[in-house]
Amino acid sequence: MSETDTRDGEQENEPTPEEGMTACRYSTYEIVSKVAYLIGVPEHIFLKEHEAPRQEVYERLDGIKAARIIRHLCVVRTAIERNFKAINDKMRMEYRSIFSLPEYIPAESLRQLSEDGADFIRKSSTKLCHHIIEINRLISGRISNCRPLFPLWVNWQYIQELFIMPNGLKEEGTKEAAALYYANRGAYPYQMYINWTPRDEGNILYNDRKFMTLLYQWHNDRFLEYSKVSDVSSHTKGSIYDFIEGSGKTVVVVDCENSDPYKLCATLRNLDYRYTQKISRIILFDDVHAASAWDILERFTRIPVEHMLVERIKQDKSLVDIKLTARACREHYTNQVDSFVIVSSDSDYWGLISSLPEARFLLMLERDKCGMDLKKTLVNEGIFYCYIDDFYSGNAEEIKVSALFREMHRYIDSTVRLNVNEMFREALRATRVEMGEAERKQFMDKHIKGMQMSINDRGDVVIEFKK
Structure with a gap:
């Protein structure tokens, strides 16, 4: 049975953005957790199981100075916006400083900013709005330090703009922002100030899928990288784990011609290592025309990789499928491998599956490369398959960057001296x-x-x- 069979008959269609927003069990929470940390969402929200922001992201970012500074600047800015009149009256009537008003401005944030060398207090700041202006100046100058926290596929400009108060270095800009915030405070995410046009969108930090869709819509753009903000169901992962657990010896065989190294890497990295470490090895059957990234797959999966480069006798005819089939038979009869994960969308491998009736098989396919006939046959024969396209792919950036640098160094070495x-x-x-x-x-x-x-x-x- 395939993972898509659990989706009420929607076997072949990718969920639409609207459907994806409601399918929270398939969504990830990495991006919204980072945004929530940076805009200053209270720590106790990260500790609640039913809330989107994740505690592990909070702990990870709290150890990064650049992120800490932005977070606490945003905390203080929101606190001032939220309590502007009360703080202003205390400062004017009682000559109090913001350091002596812990009931309005978190003392921990002021202490942390001072410790991190991001003190926004200036002797020239005679008005409360001057503090906001100085905070805005610091945020504008330092927010780019947080760019490495977000993957390359995220439009950084869209994220950055959330932290920049429009015309925020002038009094009139701070007043306009305050008026907008007061009038729509309940619409802001966890009532923390961000730069946006507030509207009734529910919790915009509900999950990565919803947030990224809305973020791009606010800029008259469309977000289409849904595999980077969603993951397969627990049913799919559980079926893979059951397959590995029920195996005596498992080998992954990969048709590199008909598979994507980045999708496969993302899939394997997204599985629990307690199970993937039980995979004996990955055998790559690589053609000269396949992607060069296969060479570095082992570095990112922590699974032993055997790389078989299959040469061509005729340039228009690949021998990968023949070599893979022959090697799988040898692994089964000689090395007692009883379970195979085949990574390919080629229907020719049904010949291998039907030739080894005593072996167990699991197929990892790609949606656009696999026809209905093969999938119907697999379902009828009770062979589990899943789409590697559906696994969370946001964790494949590292192998992509490494592959690019590797090829660029190779190009430089061969052409430039x-x-x-x-x-x-x-x-x-x-x-x-x-x-x-x-x-x-x-x-x-x-x-x-x-x-x-x-x-x-x-x-x-x-x-x-x-x-």
Whole structure:
């Protein structure tokens, strides 16, 4: 039985954004937890089981200075906005400072900001709104330090704008923001100030899927990366765990031609390591035309990988399926492997499955690559399958970046070689300029070692010498 059979007949359709918002059991909470931490949502919210923000994210970010500073600046800013009149009266009538008003402004936030070197108190701040202006200045200057906390697939500008008060460095801007906040305080997430046009959206931090959909809508954009903000059901994961637990020896065989290394990596990393560590190994059957990222899969899965590069006899004919089938039979009869996870959407592997009636099989498919005939056959034969597209893929960024850098280094090594000593000697030869050793060294130190690299609009690398 497949995971999609549990969705009331919606076997082949990806849930729409609207459906996805209500399917909270499939959603993730990583992005909303980070946003909640940074805007200053109280810690006790993270401790409640029924609330979206996750405690482990709070603890992780609380150990990062850049994140702590933004959080406590936002806490103080919201506290001032929420209690502006009371604080202002105390300051004017009783000559109190905000340090002496713990009933309105959390003393812990003031202490933490001072400890982290982000004190916003200035002698020139004679009005309460001046404190807000200085907080806005600090947030504007430091919010970019939190950019590494969010993955590349998130539009950082959209996140950043949530923290920037419009016209917030002027009194009139702070007054407009305060008026908007007072009039719509209940619509703000956990009543914490953010820069948005408040509307009745329910809890915008309900889950990642809802938040990212709304965030992009606010910017007249569409968020379509739903695999990065949702995960498969516990039924699917449980079925995979049951398959591994019921196996004597499990091997994953991968048709690299017909599989995506990033989706598979995300799938394996998203499974409980208590079960994946019981997988004997992953055997990759790789064709010369497949993605180069397969070479580094083992580094990100913590499962032993055997990489079989299958050469072609005819350039238009791959032998991957034949090699995979033959090796699986050998693993079964010689190495006593009783269970196989086949990662491929190719229906040709039904021949392998039907040829080993005593072996157990689980298939990991991709939606767009697999036809209905194979899936119907698997269901009829009681063979479980799932879509690797449906697993949370937000954790695949690391392998993608590593694969890109690996290929870029390979490109640079094969196409670019610049030795500045040889360059300088050739320049001296061509120009017939005579220099002694001391003069050459000074020229090198002054002009060549300080050269800088820039990239023009066409993507060309331009090297400029210091003059």
